[in-house]
Amino acid sequence: MEIKHMKARTLVTVSVALLLAGLAGCSKSANDGAGKPGASPAQTAAQPGTGTKLGDLTQFRAIANDVSALVDKGDLAAAKTRIKDLEVAWDSAEAGLKPRDVADWHTLDEAIDKALAALRADKPNQADCKAAMAYLLQIFDALRNKA
Amino acid sequence: MQAQTRSRSNVWLNKVPEVTLSFWIIKIMSTTVGETGADFLAVDVGWGQGITCTVIFGLLAAALSTQLRTRRYTPWIYWLTVVLISIVGTQITDLLTDGLKVSLFVSTAIFAVALAAIFFVWHWIERTLSIREIVTRRRELFYWSAVLCTFALGTAAGDLATEALGLGFAWGVVWFGLMIALVFVVWRLRGHAVAAFWIAYILTRPFGAALGDHVTQARMYGGLGMGAMWTSALFLSVIVLLVTAAQLGMRTSHPAQSLD
Numbered sequence: 001m002e003i004k005h006m007k008a009r010t011l012v013t014v015s016v017a018l019l020l021a022g023l024a025g026c027s028k029s030a031n032d033g034a035g036k037p038g039a040s041p042a043q044t045a046a047q048p049g050t051g052t053k054l055g056d057l058t059q060f061r062a063i064a065n066d067v068s069a070l071v072d073k074g075d076l077a078a079a080k081t082r083i084k085d086l087e088v089a090w091d092s093a094e095a096g097l098k099p100r101d102v103a104d105w106h107t108l109d110e111a112i113d114k115a116l117a118a119l120r121a122d123k124p125n126q127a128d129c130k131a132a133m134a135y136l137l138q139i140f141d142a143l144r145n146k147a
Numbered sequence: 148m149q150a151q152t153r154s155r156s157n158v159w160l161n162k163v164p165e166v167t168l169s170f171w172i173i174k175i176m177s178t179t180v181g182e183t184g185a186d187f188l189a190v191d192v193g194w195g196q197g198i199t200c201t202v203i204f205g206l207l208a209a210a211l212s213t214q215l216r217t218r219r220y221t222p223w224i225y226w227l228t229v230v231l232i233s234i235v236g237t238q239i240t241d242l243l244t245d246g247l248k249v250s251l252f253v254s255t256a257i258f259a260v261a262l263a264a265i266f267f268v269w270h271w272i273e274r275t276l277s278i279r280e281i282v283t284r285r286r287e288l289f290y291w292s293a294v295l296c297t298f299a300l301g302t303a304a305g306d307l308a309t310e311a312l313g314l315g316f317a318w319g320v321v322w323f324g325l326m327i328a329l330v331f332v333v334w335r336l337r338g339h340a341v342a343a344f345w346i347a348y349i350l351t352r353p354f355g356a357a358l359g360d361h362v363t364q365a366r367m368y369g370g371l372g373m374g375a376m377w378t379s380a381l382f383l384s385v386i387v388l389l390v391t392a393a394q395l396g397m398r399t400s401h402p403a404q405s406l407d
Contacts, residue, residue, distance in 0.1 A: 056367070084193070091190050092375060095360035096368025099315035 052143040053101040068133040160219035176382040178355030181233035207231040222393035236298025251307040258300035301352020319357030
């Protein structure tokens with residue numbers, strides 16, 4: 001009984017390990033599921049103009065641009081909603097981006113934090129938001145020029 | 148299993164599981180689930196760090212007090228406690244790093260010293276660090292303090308490897324995996340079993356985080372692009388499967404233990 005049970009448990013463990021190994025292998029050839037436009041996002045980092053030491057940051061900059069435009073229009077509520085997309089995207093890419101250049105990552109991370117803080121203030125003020133967004137966009141450009 | 152089949156009426160039976168392959172798979176995966184779960188609540192759900200911390204801490208208090216009140220190892224309570232401790236350990240380090248701006252060199256050193264102190268006091272009072280005889284309240288409290296500390300230390304040391312060495316998750320899986328393999332080999336060559344267990348316990352934290360990142364991160368960053376939600380769901384199902392197997396195994400293989 002005991003031995004039979006141990007066997008069953010080993011079997012479960014081994015099959016789980018195999019399942020995971022298979023899954024890791026399969027998903028390599030499957031589509032990345034992220035729904036990215038453009039055929040080869042991995043190569044864009046090498047193109048001049050879009051690359052930074054952190055790689056291609058255009059998707060983040062595009063959101064920042066949207067936020068900035070909304071702030072300029074004076075629609076701070078919509079800007080606050082839109083900047084959450086930046087927060088989520090930036091946060092989920094941390095493990096991929098940070099090791100590429102820790103210092104640059106922190107510079108940009110702090111700029112994003114400042115923008116988030118300005119838009120999420122109890123009484124957000126357009127001038128502060130504008131300044132924070134201008135600073136953020138400037139950091140994006142500085143990183144691109146640096147590379 | 149020896150510790151559990153020994154009959155000890157009126158005394159606790161060993162409160163923690165036997166260390167098997169299944170133990171390590173659950174332990175490694177609970178790291179990923181803990182981390183992505185806490186992130187999901189804080190960012191995607193939008194609770195922020197403060198509320199997330201409070202909720203997780205409340206859940207941990209409930210799980211730990213249930214775990215402390217049981218008389219023997221009960222898989223689902225034990226592993227629920229581990230997952231929650233994994234989150235809290237990670238949050239303690241994140242709070243020190245992001246909130247209080249403590250350098251990772253400093254926090255890694257502090258947690259290492261704290262863990263050494265826990266082991267020192269544990270050994271000084273109990274004359275053993277054996278994890279096969281967690282049979283008293285005091286020993287169990289030592290055990291869980293050590294576990295919390297290993298998660299905080301593992302987080303700090305893993306983050307330090309990224310910050311100071313620029314170690315990405317791909318190499319993280321390789322390096323931490325190799326270190327774990329080394330500990331395994333030393334243990335097989337009759338190295339100190341308790342020391343090997345706790346070193347592996349620390350190393351599996353950054354290893355689990357790197358593995359989780361590898362599955363989660365987008366393919367443009369060299370990951371498998373599965374996303375945090377699906378990865379958590381997958382790992383959580385594996386954990387549930389293995390813990391259920393362990394829970395059912397408890398019932399069938401030790402029917403005589405309902406005596407106490």
